[in-house]
Amino acid sequence: MDQPPTTPLVLLVTCAEWPEGEPGHGALDVALEAQGLTARWVQWDDLGVDWGAADVVAVRSTWDYDHRLGEFLGWASGVGPALLNGVDVFRWNTDKHYLVDLQGSGLPMVPTLAADTVFDVRAAADRYGVAVVKPRVGAGGRGLEVVSDGRVWLPSPDGHPGPWVVQPLVESIHHDGETSVFMIAGHPVSQVQKLPSTTDIRVHEQFGGTMRSVELTREAALLAAQAVATVVDLLGDEVVYGRVDMMRHEGRLVVSEIELTEPGLYLDVLPLNALPLAEAIAARALPRTW
CATH class of the missing domain: 3.30.470.20 (ATP-grasp fold, B domain)
Structure with missing residues (x-):
């Protein structure tokens, strides 16, 4: 007799600082359950997680990746086709180049220049007048600086060592x-x-x-x-x-x-964002028959 298909498993990926998931995660939990899916929040660097058992892996609140990018991309490359958006998108999107x-x-973009050295930053910032300097790998606004005189800029002792992107300060x-x-x-x-x-x-x-x-x-x-x-x-x-x-x-x-890569969907402010996301996940979660 054929075995009935099991409920598709969705792994929602977070980090140690947010072990229960992103703010407002309850809305997504309920929406996925309503789609007939089993969902669990797991940490991306938890060696005990069986990623191969998941029908869909959705990165949600991995907001520590900027300090461990090599590890994070290495993990993503090993997850396989169940990973939404996927490692190639992550590799491109985690570098602000x-x-x-x-x-x-x-x-249509905020004008952006890449800067590999302090001298590159100075030239770009001087071109823009008042400039915003961001680490090329950064999350949560960490490491951002407003530079009013690019000619004398130096990274602060506790600042980001580069590389960077430089943009004008948009008034x-x-x-x-x-x-x-x-x-x-x-x-x-x-x-x-x-x-x-x-x-x-x-x-x-x-x-x-x-x-x-x-x-x-x-x-x-x-x-x-x-x-x-x-x-x-x-x-x-x-x-x-x-x-x-x-x-x-x-x-x-x-x-x-x-x-x-890990876009906050602000489910605590917009809980209805959970509904189309759950539908998109369900559309990509084929029932398991083994």
């Missing part, structure tokens, strides 16, 4: 903040506005930033869809889910970053 790639493709960050559109299965599904505090340009909550759900606008949705389509054209890989961050620069909305 991808912003230069996107800029070269014609996508609208102070009053409009940053807009993020969530893309799932090729479709824009929701939007948030993020504002920095009065003492920092970073919109992350740990630096005093705040966020709120706003109506998905046509302008932002079209740019987000264009951004993800551009990535797919560049890499030739499927992008199942991601977040496109934007700012208004010189009168138009432009992309500031695209998060495709």
Whole structure:
């Protein structure tokens, strides 16, 4: 007699700092259960996890990867086809040089220059006037610096040793903040506005930033869809889910970053993001028959 298929297993990947999952994870847990899936939160560096047993592996809150990138990419390369977005997308997206790639493709972007040395940073920052310097590998806004005089810039003793990317300081960050559109299965599904505090340009909550759900606008949705389509054209890989961050620069909305590796979906603010994500995961989780 044929054995009945078992419930597909989904592994949701996190890190030691967030062992129970990302903020608002309960919404995703419920949505996956409603899709008939068994889901567990596991740490990416837990040697006891049987990744081969999973039908789908979805990276969610691995927010320590920037300090251990080689290990993280090594882990991802061993997971196999069950890994959503996949190691090639991760390798490209975890190095902010991808912003230069996107800029070269014609996508509306915050202007970005790559800088391998201190002298590269100085030249780029001097070109932009007031500049933002970011580590090429960085997460959560860590290591970001605002440089007002590039000619004398040096990395701080406890700062990032490089390489970097350099962008102009976009003035609208102070009053409009940053807009993020969530893309799932090729479709824009929701939007948030993020504002920095009065003492920092970073919109992350740990630096005093705040966020709120706003109506998905046509302008932002079209740019987000264009951004993800551009990535797919560049890499030739499927992008199942991601977040496109934007700012208004010189009168138009432009992309500031695209998060495709471990994009926070802000489920604590937008719990309904869990529904299309669960549907996308279910569509890729074939019932096991062995």
